[in-house]
Amino acid sequence: MMTMMMVDLSQSPLSSSPKSPSNIINDDEEERLEVVNLSGLALQSLPNPSLNLTNICKLDLSNNHIKKIPESLTARLLNLIALDIHSNQIKALPNSIGCLSKLKILNVSGNFLVSLPKTIQNCRSLEELNANFNELVRLPDSIGLELTNLRKLCVNSNKLITLPTSITYLTSLRVRDARLNCLMVLPEDLENLINLEILNVSQNFQHLTALPSSIGLLMNLLELDISYNKITVLPESIGCMRRLRKLSAEGNPLVSPPVEVVEQSLQAVREYLSQKMNGRLVNTAAKKTSWGFRKLVKYGTFNGRARAWSREEREGLIMPEYRPIDILASTRFPAMCSPRRIFSPRTYFSR
Known part of the structure; x- marks a missing residue:
């Protein structure tokens, strides 16, 4: 039986001593190696190991100066479950990342990624994808078609203008964080995200001006953050979201519901939108008086x-x-x- 072994070099300086990464990876115990931590070693490139990379289940390369992940490396990490390469200088992920069929957690935040490879859809076991603090301008159009196990998608602090329609097929998704982007619209058919509990599209500022009516059909949604956008009208369907526990809508030029209603409570917002949906909303606006033809003719x-x-x-x-x-x-x-x-x-x- 293979024994789990963890190699943690995150606190050790990189040198040519017997304890350097390349020497440790070439150790006699390579057959037992499963977890490798090379975080915070100021690495500019990866060592060329001679061990069987299929034994590694977790690889942490975060907080280094790595600019490129070799295609040959990811193609051989066939049993990898977690890959953490956050806070590096990577501009593109290798296409061979699609070979990681067992990968469940992928953290690529804090890099210079402009896009994600289309082959990422082949990582069908993926449950968490963290791509925060990059330069993403778009996500692969087919990203939602195969990642049916994805539970958490974090793409905040990027340059996304839209989210692909296929994202509505992520039926296992529970958390979606797309704040601090340039989103102009959200996909329709959001009701397909039957397990979504947290949705954050805040701080898209002047770009996001409206929400799709299908947002009110997210029956399991617990938290909705749409603050600091240019939204003027909340969909009436939000009045049907009985499981919603937190609504953040400050920083929007809201007209319906009025700001004073939103500031009262979530229940006040629900009641306002429900009455509006059923046509029972009373318009209390004062009627303007003006000169009429009747007085002029008189x-x-x-x-x-x-x-x-x-x-x-x-x-x-x-x-x-x-x-x-x-x-x-x-x-x-x-x-x-x-x-x-x-x-x-x-x-x-x-x-």
Whole structure:
């Protein structure tokens, strides 16, 4: 039976001594090696090991200066379960990463990645993908078609404009963090994410202006963070999210619900949106008053001639007979409708 052995060099300086990474990897105990920690050794490249890489189940190369992961290396890590290469200077992942069929945890955050290889969809056992703090402008279009076991997707602090439609096929997904990007829209058909519990699309600032109505069909969602965007209207379907425990919507120019409703409580937001959905929302906005044609006609503005008014009529106690105002649509009397004539002081405006 193979014995698990952990090699931890994270606290040791890299040197040519007998304890250097290359010498340890070439040790007689190589057949028992399963966990390798080369974190924080200022490595600029990877050593060329002679051991059987298929024995490694966890590999930590984080906090180094590595710029490239060799294709040949990942192609031989057939039993790798966890790969941590965060905080390096990697600009692209090897296509051979698709060979890691047993990989469950992949952490590539804090690098210079512009995209992820399409072959990542072949990592069908993947459960956690952390690609925060990169320069991603897009995700593979087919990323959601094969990663049916993915439970956590973190792509915050990138340059994503959209998320691929296939992301709605991630039925096992529980956490999706896409804050601090340039997202303009979210995919439709979000209701397919039946296990999603946490959704964070905050701080996309002026880019994200609306949410799809399907967001209210995420029946298992517990936390929704849409703060600091340009959203003006929340979908009415959010009123149906009975399991939702936390809603963060500050920093948006909300009109519906009004900010004062959002500031009250989540329950107040639910009630507002539910009433709006059912058409029971009462509009309490004050009606604006303005000058109407009725008042203008009453005082003889449009009848083309002045006439004497009785005291009762001037005080509005008696409603006189109204004159037709068809003249408004006529081109024969432009002077009658001019602002100067309408608002000019006349004797019949006074007692």
